[in-house]
Amino acid sequence: MDLREPTADDAERIADVVESSMTASHSLSPQQIDRIVDSEFGGDAVSEKLDGETTLVRVAERGENIEGEAVVGYVEGVVDGDTGELSWLFVDPEHRGRGVGTALFESMREALRDAGASTLRATVLDANTEGGQFFERFGLEHAEERDLSVGDESLVEVVFADPSTVDAGDDEQPGDAGGDDLPGTETEDGTTTATTEDGQSVVVARDERESGTDAPFFVVYTDDSREDRYGYYCANCGSLDVTMDDTERLECPDCGNDHAERSSDAYDDSYL
Structure with a gap:
């Protein structure tokens, strides 16, 4: 070219x-x-x-x-x-x-x-x-x-x-100024955790982020090894009840924060 x-x-x-x-x-x-x-x-x-x-x-x-x-x-x-x-x-x-x-x-x-x-x-x-x-x-x-x-x-x-x-x-990003500034989380030794409704402690992966209309979504794992994914955390309200539809669109039913995922023919590998 x-x-x-x-x-x-x-x-x-x-x-x-x-x-x-x-x-x-x-x-x-x-x-x-x-x-x-x-x-x-x-x-x-x-x-x-x-x-x-x-x-x-x-x-x-x-x-x-x-x-x-x-x-x-x-x-x-x-x-x-x-x-x-x-x-x-x-x-x-x-x-x-x-x-x-x-x-x-x-x-x-x-x-x-x-x-x-x-x-x-x-x-x-x-x-x-x-x-x-x-x-x-x-x-x-x-x-x-x-x-x-x-x-x-x-x-x-x-x-x-x-x-x-x-x-x-x-x-820093919306809802992400620091570990303690993410609603309902605690950060110790660089690991941010949240607690589910049934008392389970889960790990919020702050480096695995998806955009949201009000604040980011972060991937959540069951433990620090990050082998088993739990779901997503909403940085706008602290909810762990984030849903994903069949088009991979994320939405927080508690506060309305959402994210529209793009098609598989997206920016990165196909862009180079």
Whole structure:
């Protein structure tokens, strides 16, 4: 494949790639995706980014061994002082698994450094939890979560950063400021436990997290060996009665916190 700076003539195809990528990998409604695409990539939005002084954009163009539309991937980054932030990365679902996402990431990382950035950050919408796994493969760590307004949509994005710039206190998520701040849990020697209604002590795996609309869900095991899974813990209210339907959608019946799981054709392995 070839990587290059896009032109205004690529705008329509870029919008198509973004829409198809988000449809495949994000737990957002078609209406939400349409509003995001229209706001960030519709009309003159791409042309304005091309003319911007601090915004960098690259597209991946199919090579001789990749059939289909010419542009198959898009990446965008912004330079702010000595920090470079990769803000959007999309790959056409029909062209995943061919190294397109990796090539785009590495190209933008180099472009941001050439533009004067000494540290790197990357963001992914919380509606696409698999995106974090992708960035972690390049050595980035979870730094924070922040609100993002795109058009009329209020979203949450997760920020990943160079490990040297991530303070231990920054790696906090809703309902996850510390072991004792998770409702109904206790933390001792780095192990967080909760107690079931029948008095059984179970282990809350704080490093095995699924996103929720109000707070994360954490995988729960019957003991510290993590051989037998008990279920899920809701960090919003402390309930262990989290349910999962046949589409792997998590929901807490006690407080209404829920999580819509994406399809198996998700961001990570198929994205690289």
